[in-house]
Amino acid sequence: MAEVLRVEDLKVRYRTRGGDIRAVNGVNFTLQERSITCLVGESGSGKSTVALALMGLLPHNGEVTGGSVLFQEQDLLRISFGRLRRIRGKDITMVFQEPQSALNPIQSIGDQLIEPIRTHTGSKKEQAWRIAEEGLREMGLPDPPQIMRRYPFQVSGGQAQRIMLSMALTLRPKVLVADEPTSSIDVTLQAEILARLKGYVQEWGCSILLITHDMGVVAHMADEVAVMYGGSIVEHANVQELFHRPYHPYTWGIFQALPRMDDADRMLQPLQGSPPTLLNLPDQCPFVPRCSKAVSRCREETMPQLDLVTAGHAVACYNMMDLGPKGEGIGDRGVN
Numbered sequence: 254m255a256e257v258l259r260v261e262d263l264k265v266r267y268r269t270r271g272g273d274i275r276a277v278n279g280v281n282f283t284l285q286e287r288s289i290t291c292l293v294g295e296s297g298s299g300k301s302t303v304a305l306a307l308m309g310l311l312p313h314n315g316e317v318t319g320g321s322v323l324f325q326e327q328d329l330l331r332i333s334f335g336r337l338r339r340i341r342g343k344d345i346t347m348v349f350q351e352p353q354s355a356l357n358p359i360q361s362i363g364d365q366l367i368e369p370i371r372t373h374t375g376s377k378k379e380q381a382w383r384i385a386e387e388g389l390r391e392m393g394l395p396d397p398p399q400i401m402r403r404y405p406f407q408v409s410g411g412q413a414q415r416i417m418l419s420m421a422l423t424l425r426p427k428v429l430v431a432d433e434p435t436s437s438i439d440v441t442l443q444a445e446i447l448a449r450l451k452g453y454v455q456e457w458g459c460s461i462l463l464i465t466h467d468m469g470v471v472a473h474m475a476d477e478v479a480v481m482y483g484g485s486i487v488e489h490a491n492v493q494e495l496f497h498r499p500y501h502p503y504t505w506g507i508f509q510a511l512p513r514m515d516d517a518d519r520m521l522q523p524l525q526g527s528p529p530t531l532l533n534l535p536d537q538c539p540f541v542p543r544c545s546k547a548v549s550r551c552r553e554e555t556m557p558q559l560d561l562v563t564a565g566h567a568v569a570c571y572n573m574m575d576l577g578p579k580g581e582g583i584g585d586r587g588v589n
């Protein structure tokens with residue numbers, strides 16, 4: 254499989270009155286052609302920051318302090334604004350976590366939809382309008398001509414998400430960065446939209462970075478999964494491997510807190526404690542205060558590297574879970 258995008262040692266901080274927030278601390282991953290990589294992790298672990306940084310769309314107080322994002326032999330973090338703009342919106346597009354605030358409140362939906370189509374394809378207005386309508390229809394929005402006349406405050410959260418999705422997908426991008434793209438959409442329609450996204454991966458070889466809280470969505474959608482905690486990826490594997498052998502105590506904790514179809518009577522064990530504050534983050538593993546497996550080394554040494562445990566399965570932990578040769582006892586988690 255061909256590599257489409259490579260994120261290397263990405264570091265991002267936000268400046269605040271209280272000090273620097275180290276939101277992303279050396280993140281590495283690649284997106285492969287025709288493949289979906291899911292980024293999962295608790296609220297505040299840095300998922301959206303990774304997405305915004307690689308698109309060059311961090312808010313004014315956010316700053317990339319290291320690393321690179323390689324796409325077609327160029328580093329997106331270092332190319333000119335003009336070149337980035339030509340790539341963004343066509344080759345790499347994004348669906349934002351809060352679509353309603355990502356839409357321009359004083360421009361009609363239609364005008365916002367046709368703008369990138371005209372810029373990137375040189376289409377005439379009427380033609381761009383038809384392409385945009387078709388895009389909305391593909392995302393299951395009823396009566397596209399009427400939606401196009403509305404302003405963002407006149408559509409629901411679920412509709413805004415579908416509008417963003419169609420805006421991001423109409424030009425058949427090589428990479429889609431989708432941050433919780435179906436969180437406000439009804440479950441029935443969500444399944445249909447996720448199936449469409451999977452279809453696009455096959456249809457034109459799109460690669461997707463899919464950010465989600467929902468492990469059901471991960472099981473259904475992912476080829477690869479990267480688990481983030483406290484601004485770092487702590488585990489990365491293909492979806493089968495990660496669901497059957499979660500080596501990092503945090504990933505293990507996520508699964509213990511989820512219901513299981515094959516063991517409905519099992520007591521769920523919520524993950525104790527709260528996520529780390531990223532303000533003045535220590536150099537040690539940020540999961541230590543909540544970790545049942547922590548040993549003195551974890552408190553004394555700096556955060557462990559993400560190292561391969563088996564081919565394609567990397568874990569950043571000094572004392573990972575002991576799962577036995579086949580990951581026994583983990584059970585069926587409904588992975589595709």
Ligand SMILES: Nc1ncnc2c1ncn2[C@@H]1O[C@H](COP(=O)(O)OP(=O)(O)OP(=O)(O)O)[C@@H](O)[C@H]1O
Nearest residue numbers: 267269274276295296297298299300301302312531
């Ligand atoms: N504009 C900002 N200014 C200061 N701190 C910020 C800003 N945006 C995010 N942060 C902080 O950076 C850290 C990472 O935030 P981020 O939004 O990337 O997390 P996330 O994993 O996407 O969370 P969620 O699942 O809730 O969307 C958090 O501690 C957050 O409070």
Ligand SMILES: [Mg+2]
Nearest residue numbers: 300301302350
């Ligand atoms: Mg987020």
